[in-house]
Amino acid sequence: MPRPREPAPIYLDCDTGIDDALTLGYLVAAGAELVGVGSVSGNVSAELGARNTLDVLALAHRADVRVAVGAHDPIRGSFHGGAPGVHGANGIGDVVLPRSDAAPTGETAAAMLSRLAREHAGRLHVLAVGPLTNLALALDADPELPSLVAGVTIMGGAALVPGNVTAVAEANIFNDVLAAARVLDAEWPVTVVGLDVTMEARFEQRHLDALLEGPPVARALGAMLGTYFRYYTPVLGRPSCALHDPLAAAVALGELEPTLAPVVPVEVDTTEGPGRGQTIADLRSRFIGYPALPGTRHRVVLEVPTGFGDRLAEALLGL
Numbered sequence: 001m002p003r004p005r006e007p008a009p010i011y012l013d014c015d016t017g018i019d020d021a022l023t024l025g026y027l028v029a030a031g032a033e034l035v036g037v038g039s040v041s042g043n044v045s046a047e048l049g050a051r052n053t054l055d056v057l058a059l060a061h062r063a064d065v066r067v068a069v070g071a072h073d074p075i076r077g078s079f080h081g082g083a084p085g086v087h088g089a090n091g092i093g094d095v096v097l098p099r100s101d102a103a104p105t106g107e108t109a110a111a112m113l114s115r116l117a118r119e120h121a122g123r124l125h126v127l128a129v130g131p132l133t134n135l136a137l138a139l140d141a142d143p144e145l146p147s148l149v150a151g152v153t154i155m156g157g158a159a160l161v162p163g164n165v166t167a168v169a170e171a172n173i174f175n176d177v178l179a180a181a182r183v184l185d186a187e188w189p190v191t192v193v194g195l196d197v198t199m200e201a202r203f204e205q206r207h208l209d210a211l212l213e214g215p216p217v218a219r220a221l222g223a224m225l226g227t228y229f230r231y232y233t234p235v236l237g238r239p240s241c242a243l244h245d246p247l248a249a250a251v252a253l254g255e256l257e258p259t260l261a262p263v264v265p266v267e268v269d270t271t272e273g274p275g276r277g278q279t280i281a282d283l284r285s286r287f288i289g290y291p292a293l294p295g296t297r298h299r300v301v302l303e304v305p306t307g308f309g310d311r312l313a314e315a316l317l318g319l
């Protein structure tokens with residue numbers, strides 16, 4: 001399964017969002033070769049997500065990274081308005097960052113992805129931590145895309161655990177189920193980092209305290225986390241928060257090696273019933289020893305080493 005053990009160019013697709021902001025900081029701190037970022041509606045609108053992305057990148061001294069505004073609406077239907085209860089009204093915990101002088105590029109996120117796939121043919125890694133609308137649009141517009149991209153890592157889905165929007169659906173998948181199905185059906189290798197592992201990767205109070213006492217970039221990210229902690233503390237039963245998107249980034253970078261990640265078929269339920277948005281991972285091979293089933297190309301991350309919160313905090317404190 002291709003993933004960038006060697007430094008590889010990365011296109012990030014995100015809906016910035018507090019944990020998306022942490023991810024931007026983490027990618028910068030880890031020295032990732034971030035060649036472009038696209039925004040998509042999810043936690044906030046694609047337009048506000050792009051603004052947040054530009055401002056967080058400038059905060060992290062990477063105002064040079066180009067940002068494209070992506071899809072406002074999912075493939076079918078309309079943007080639902082975001083998740084202010086989780087991420088604050090402005091998506092970054094109502095923290096007001098200095099406004100970056102940089103502006104979004106004129107191209108769409110889907111066009112940026114297609115262009116970068118050609119500029120870095122066979123090497124580009126796609127990391128998607130929001131709804132998958134831009135990736136689906138790029139696949140529709142550019143049938144060669146799967147053959148040009150080295151690998152895709154998504155934060156999304158739930159294989160063996162409950163959803164966080166419905167009983168079975170995770171937010172990034174549920175917010176555009178048709179796009180998710182398109183991305184998982186395409187002939188490219190996808191690493192799926194879902195709630196199975198991201199709900200277990202956490203910042204605790206001590207991490208938040210360390211960030212708030214750290215250098216300016218860490219302090220600003222810590223300030224955003226106040227809102228995230230307020231949402232997650234009753235959910236998790238202690239002052240803490242889940243580290244969805246940064247964990248996916250760590251797996252994509254090869255900084256965190258999963259301890260259990262079978263390669264199996266995964267499909268998305270696009271029906272209108274209670275299963276809508278479920279990511280169905282066909283894990284039968286675990287018990288029955290099937291020869292590879294059709295569509296066996298998705299690496300489903302089910303277990304990762306503990307202690308990611310410590311590693312993430314350390315990285316962010318270095319910014």
Ligand code: BDR
Nearest residue numbers: 017019020129171172244
């Ligand atoms: C995902 O949904 C968003 O709210 C987060 O940024 C993360 O990408 C978690 O379900």
Ligand code: CA
Nearest residue numbers: 017020129130
């Ligand atoms: Ca996100």
